[in-house]
Amino acid sequence: MSVTEKAFVLIKDIQNQSLLTGVYQPLVDLILESQENVFHTCTSLDELMQQLDIQENTAAILCLLTNKISITTINLEQTFAQISEFISECADAQVKALPNLFSALCRFFTDKLIESKQYLRGVDPLCKAITKAQNAPTQLTSIHCDLLKLCLLSKCLKPALAFLDVDISDISREADTFDVKYYLLYYYYGGIIYATFRNFERSLFFLTSAISVTGIAISEIVVEAYKKYILVSLLVHGKVGLPPKQNANYLSRCIRPLSVAYTELASAYSEDNAEDLEKTFMKYHHVYERDTNVGLVKQVMASMVKVKIQKLTKTFMTLSFGDMATRVNLAAGEAEAESIILQMIEDEEIFASINQQDGNVLFLDKPEKYNSPAMYRLLEQELQKCVKLNEKLKELDQDIALMPKYQKLRAALD
Missing domain, CATH: 1.10.10.10 (Winged helix-like DNA-binding domain superfamily/Winged helix DNA-binding domain)
Structure with missing residues (x-):
């Protein structure tokens, strides 16, 4: 019996035990330990994966694919096909048990597709990957960011809306942690996508969420989100609203000084002076172009006329x-x-x-009288959302109350 055949028998044995217990770490440890003497070549890995059924042996194949992508000399086309097939056919429960390996595989898939400029190729597989990795439709995973990035690069934005139109209430714990970078990117990319569809109110909500995260170091994602936040605020409200209270000092101290071209534009806009606005645009045109915000800035300039007309309707x-x-x-x-x-x-x-x-x-006044059946249905849907959100907040409050760190803090304050 060859080394690969012995490994196959051992993996099948441990896989069967894992299916019974729901614990896959022994299988992961076995494959990682065997990397040097058994799975050090693509050929041995491919031979073994061909003998394993994807549905029954999802965890084993996921570990083997993770090993394969760590090898420097691999056939990318073949690997893309293997990853796509795996995502499509893998068992949800086993993927959920190994979220860190699954997200790492999806990240490799995304990065290599971007390098080879095959953006559209990854959109459908990543849509499937998200639904398989989530415990609920309202859960955020790091794979969301990979999908949104490919949607933006491929200019195929509609598939992203299915994952953006959901209000996030939970975050996936990948290896017991979740990098805040993925939270920021989800809301930053989401803000860009909604702005592209001219859904500026939803875009503003996403960008506000992106700049609401406090921090000590300056985040480039927050800087770029803040620039777009200023522009979209002007489009929605005709002014820049007050920043989130919990983050006001961080934004004014660290982020605003890096967004001078945008704060000056907002200042010129607030004075209702078209000439000053045009001068500011010409002065910082190279900045807006570098930030790929020229289109949004032009929409802001055009909106000044509409804001003035809206003010006239009140007079x-x-x-x-x-x-x-x-x-x-x-x-x-x-x-x-x-x-x-x-x-x-x-x-x-x-x-x-x-x-x-x-x-x-x-x-004329707004014709809506709020007494139609359609409006009643809409109000009922919104009330149901509020009820569900209230229940989720109660769960979070209970979880926080049971956290050891929180209990220690309460005890110290008492």
């Missing part, structure tokens, strides 16, 4: 296109004013009717 009941063009400083006059108003009505940014004969606009 006037009717207004002519000529008056409107004068008050908001439109160079093209009445024609441009009419075009902007029509677009704003279509996007439900304002509610108005146009009298083409007189060239006037009649501003």
